[in-house]
Structure formats: structure tokens, C-alpha cells
Amino acid sequence: MTESESGPLSDPFARRPLGTTGLDVTAICMGAAPLGDMEGVFDSVPGESRAVATVEAVLASPIRFLDTAAGYGDGTSERRVGMALRASGGVPDDFLVATKVDPDATTRDYSGDQCRRSVERSQRLLGMDHLPLVYLHDPEYHDDRELLRPGGAVDVLVELRDAGVIGTVGIAGGEIATMHRYLDLGVFDVMITHNRYNLLNRSGGALIDAAVARGMAVCNAAPYGSGILAKGPARYPRFMYQDAPAQTIESATAYESLAARHGVPLAAVALQFSLRDPRVSSTIVGMSRPGRVQETIDLARQPIPADLWDELADMPFSMIEGV
Numbered sequence: 001m002t003e004s005e006s007g008p009l010s011d012p013f014a015r016r017p018l019g020t021t022g023l024d025v026t027a028i029c030m031g032a033a034p035l036g037d038m039e040g041v042f043d044s045v046p047g048e049s050r051a052v053a054t055v056e057a058v059l060a061s062p063i064r065f066l067d068t069a070a071g072y073g074d075g076t077s078e079r080r081v082g083m084a085l086r087a088s089g090g091v092p093d094d095f096l097v098a099t100k101v102d103p104d105a106t107t108r109d110y111s112g113d114q115c116r117r118s119v120e121r122s123q124r125l126l127g128m129d130h131l132p133l134v135y136l137h138d139p140e141y142h143d144d145r146e147l148l149r150p151g152g153a154v155d156v157l158v159e160l161r162d163a164g165v166i167g168t169v170g171i172a173g174g175e176i177a178t179m180h181r182y183l184d185l186g187v188f189d190v191m192i193t194h195n196r197y198n199l200l201n202r203s204g205g206a207l208i209d210a211a212v213a214r215g216m217a218v219c220n221a222a223p224y225g226s227g228i229l230a231k232g233p234a235r236y237p238r239f240m241y242q243d244a245p246a247q248t249i250e251s252a253t254a255y256e257s258l259a260a261r262h263g264v265p266l267a268a269v270a271l272q273f274s275l276r277d278p279r280v281s282s283t284i285v286g287m288s289r290p291g292r293v294q295e296t297i298d299l300a301r302q303p304i305p306a307d308l309w310d311e312l313a314d315m316p317f318s319m320i321e322g323v
């Protein structure tokens with residue numbers, strides 16, 4: 001790499017501490033949401049064998065961190081991750097599998113009892129007695145009073161942590177106002193924010209600052225805004241799991257031109273934008289096919305001219321959630 005080029009701040013495949021949790025991770029985490037076969041959410045539905053092969057490719061790669069959730073396809077993603085883990089002889093010592101508790105898919109019950117059932121099912125599907133990192137998932141879709149009442153989901157997660165069933169408790173969600181309220185509880189050690197800190201949208205910047213100021217580790221999910229910044233706006237004109245507004249497509253096209261002018265893939269710029277941020281412990285990249293693993297490694301290692309980052313500082317981005 002020459003002086004006029006710069007890569008990510010440090011080796012994305014060197015293990016680094018996940019805040020103060022005592023866990024080590026790589027700066028890239030495989031996001032297993034697309035493995036849940038959730039029709040209409042992602043670009044494609046991988047089906048069982050492709051999904052399992054994708055996780056197997058991750059296990060054989062320098063990426064040593066995987067993110068799933070009970071709710072991704074109502075256990076489908078976790079079950080497939082578990083199949084790949086079993087086939088490879090269990091979770092490797094240097095590999096971290098994180099999951100999230102979710103409400104009942106039918107009744108939407110998100111009580112303390114449901115939280116306990118969600119953890120038990122994750123243990124079973126993943127084939128893991130001990131879950132080292134479990135997040136409370138998407139609190140913005142539920143009443144705070146239900147989640148926060150004595151004996152509710154948050155209390156149960158803390159109880160399971162104290163009993164050693166769970167290692168670390170995190171908070172994972174979208175809507176920024178809700179996330180601030182949950183940070184203020186002071187019970188979570190890791191935060192996932194998604195689709196709010198990427199080339200197109202930086203509305204989550206202050207939330208990341210708030211988490212870091214509390215000593216929490218931050219995982220930044222969806223560096224491609226669910227795909228548009230990897231596949232390009234012409235091929236995939238969707239942002240954050242829905243059709244992208246014209247303004248978002250225009251902005252993505254401008255970033256695509258910037259990347260092309262400097263002879264690098266748009267996806268490399270999008271990925272390294274997050275990797276370069278010292279506040280972000282790990283960047284969670286969704287993938288649903290085995291070939292994505294090597295592509296991601298190459299994108300993370302792609303030299304990017306320093307001039308591009310200088311130009312990028314003058315590019316527009318949204319501070320409004322969702323666009």
C-alpha cells in the first residue's frame with residue numbers, strides 16, 4: 001500500500017476486545033439475518049443448503065464473529081447456524097456466536113417468560129448451552145412498560161446473565177429515541193445500531209457517541225443499507241428493507257460515481273467507512289451465499305486512495321432515520 005492509499009485503521013481480522021465484556025471479536029461480523037428466508041425483506045431467500053454452506057464458509061474464514069437472532073425467520077437462521085456449527089464439531093474456541101431474544105412470532109408476547117423461552121430455544125437450535133452474547137432485540141416495536149416491568153424481558157436477561165446462562169447482555173435495535181432510553185438503563189454492555197451509520201445515513205452518530213461514553217461496545221450493522229451500497233442502486237434500489245426514495249437512490253448513485261472515479265468498488269467504500277471508525281468494535285455484514293465471505297475479505301482489504309476519503313467528507317448524507 002502506498003502513502004496515498006489507506007485501508008481500514010487496523011487489520012479487520014485481528015481479534016480485538018469487545019469493549020469491556022471480556023469477549024474478543026474480529027472487526028467484521030457475519031450477519032445471519034438473510035439466512036432466515038424472510039420473503040420480501042432481503043434480495044434473495046437462500047434455502048437450507050446455501051444458508052448452511054454460507055455459515056460453513058464463515059467458520060473456515062478469518063471472520064470470527066457471527067450475529068443471528070431468534071426472530072430471523074422464527075428460528076430458521078439460528079437452526080441453520082446450529083447445523084453448520086454441529087457439522088464443524090461445535091463452536092470453535094476463537095469464534096463468537098451472538099443471538100437476540102425475540103417476542104413470540106404468533107402472539108407477539110414479549111414477557112419475561114417469553115424471553116426465557118426464546119433463550120432456551122436459541123440454546124437448542126444453536127446447540128450451545130452457554131450463550132456468550134444475547135441482545136434484547138428491537139424494543140422499539142414494543143411497549144417499554146412491558147419490557148421494563150419487574151420480571152419482564154430485561155429483568156430476565158439480567159437474571160440469566162447472573163445465573164451464567166448468558167455471558168453478556170446487549171441491546172440491538174433501530175429507532176434512535178428508543179435506543180437512547182434503553183442505553184440510559186445502564187444494564188447493557190454492547191449495542192447494535194443498524195442502517196443509521198453508513199454512507200447514506202448518519203443519523204445514528206450521536207447514539208454511537210452516547211454508547212461509547214457509557215463504556216459500551218458498539219456493533220454497526222448494515223453497512224450496505226441492506227444491500228443498495230453493495231449491489232449498486234441500479235441493481236438493488238432498496239434501502240433499509242424497502243423501496244428506496246428517489247433522494248436515497250440519487251445519493252447512492254453519487255457515492256457509486258465517487259468510488260468509480262477512484263477505481264474501487266462502492267461496497268469497499270461502504271464497508272471501510274464503518275471499519276475505519278474507531279468507535280465501532282465490529283461491523284455486521286449480511287450475507288446469504290458462501291462466495292460473499294471471500295468478497296467481504298477482499299473488500300475489507302481493498303486499498304482506497306486517501307483522496308477518496310477527503311472527497312467523501314464533502315458528500316451529502318441523511319440525518320433522518322429511514323431515508
Ligand SMILES: NC(=O)c1ccc[n+]([C@@H]2O[C@H](COP(=O)([O-])OP(=O)(O)OC[C@H]3O[C@@H](n4cnc5c(N)ncnc54)[C@H](OP(=O)(O)O)[C@@H]3O)[C@@H](O)[C@H]2O)c1
Pocket residue numbers: 030031032033034042043044067068137138172173174192194195221222223224225226227230231267284285286287288289292295296299
Ligand atoms: N435490529 C437488529 O439487531 C439488526 C437490524 C439489522 C441488521 N442486523 C444485523 O446486521 C446484519 C447486517 O445487516 P443487513 O443484512 O440487514 O444489511 P447489509 O449488511 O447492509 O446488507 C446485506 C445485503 O448485502 C448483500 N451483500 C453482502 N455482501 C455483498 C457483496 N460483497 N456483494 C454484493 N452484495 C452483498 C447481501 O446479499 P446476498 O443476500 O446476495 O448475499 C445482503 O442481502 C444482519 O444480517 C443482522 O445480523 C441487526
